[in-house]
Amino acid sequence: MASLSLTQIRGSNSVTEFTRLRLKTQRGRGKTGFLKVVGSQGQNQGEPDLSVTVNGLHMPNPFVIGSGPPGTNYTVMKRAFDEGWGAVIAKTVSLDAAKVINVTPRYARLRAGANGSAKGQIIGWENIELISDRPLETMLKEFKQLKEEYPDRILIASIMEEYNKAAWEELIDRVEQTGIDALEINFSCPHGMPERKMGAAVGQDCALLEEVCGWINAKATVPVWAKMTPNITDITQPARVSLKSGCEGVAAINTIMSVMGINLKTLRPEPCVEGYSTPGGYSSKAVHPIALGKVMNIAKMMKSEFDSEQYSLSGIGGVETGSDAAEFILVGANTVQVCTGVMMHGYGLVKKLCDELKDFMKMHNFSSIEDFRGASLEYFTTHTDLVRRQQEAIQQRKAIKKGLQSDKDWTGDGFVKETESMHQPGPGGANVLRQSQSMGSAMPMQQQPQPQPQPPQEASYEQPNGGPNGDGKGTIIDTMARAFVAGAPQQVGQMVV
């Protein structure tokens, strides 16, 4: 699959320098072609190779610091490189930081514990933080220093400007002079900036987006990723426009527009600033399934409409484990960004992410990221197709005269026995409410069984990461889910499910 292997280009001073030169030349010719997105082919036999090369940028692993507090100054970005992050995306900068005025408090958190307790682990995080309020000159000096100290590591600047061609050109020019390796364009900040026709105001308007992407790509000499807002009906539309307008990659998602809650004593919304609030951006574990859905949709679109080897996709949203990252890669992401996860668990999280991703790869005998990137995409289809497949499967079961085919077949006697016949796992344990995250039950893709009737068996259900409290105990819903997948009516509190 590799079109340009790392060994081919190692002879030059650095991969980054080589690829930047290539990209510059290509852009100079009017962007007639791009370096392909490749994965290194298993260098160390036995140990999975986590390294990736996207848009010509080589990273030791696919884990990228997402734009936000973890990339806000020199000290923390240096820390990220030292801890081993594959790349760092700095906090978004604009020309005039004096216009960026933050408030306090600007964060609110959602906790979830056993039985709905609000004292458990943080699962959702809302922020009304703006882009960087540090002077651009200061940020640029720090980018330059980082690139001097870490010439072979990937530093990506996140930028945002008003609807003004000259302003975008000036910002790109000044940021590129620091030696950064790529640009991520923040078309997605949901609060504050849209009031100035910035961020999500551009990402939600495809005509505006096309025009602004045109300005950016005519000026930029390094790869450009467009960061998408999820606060739109069909995220594939702005993603398509960005790629058609010259961007080399898409990153998704930024935060989801939200109101964290209302204080029931004061009747004031949270986070509460002088008695008032404004909708903010939601992130962390709770957004992961939404992000996965959006990234899957973009990946499908890219696969069918673009040469996916030449464009890259960066998955973002609620990543805290190697399994979360594997899911993004399985639906087509080349890299995986983490923001809130780093704020909660620190920069050392990258080691756990790498170890867990390697464990997953070993389980399936995958030697490189490209070995499994996008492997789950083909299992997404339409609801109509699911109905067709299920009807076929029912016909097969009918043929062997086993199990209930529809609601009319319930007799009212022996529900336990009758439900058992409904729990024959399809390929990948399809009858489980929430797909088991248990790596122990996983099987290499190539070795998955073909759909065929199997004896009734208890389906496995494991709360990811040991339950929301990390104690292996789930919530009422988890208990209900377990009862359901075990095929047994069970009393939960006052409810019988």
Ligand SMILES: Cc1cc2nc3c(=O)[nH]c(=O)nc-3n(C[C@H](O)[C@H](O)[C@H](O)COP(=O)(O)O)c2cc1C
């Ligand atoms: C406090 C905070 C500040 C953020 N600031 C930025 C920003 O300046 N630019 C940007 O593109 N995204 C910003 N984000 C969005 C994150 O990069 C990311 O897209 C989002 O939080 C989802 O990923 P996560 O669940 O890993 O945090 C911010 C997120 C948080 C929580």
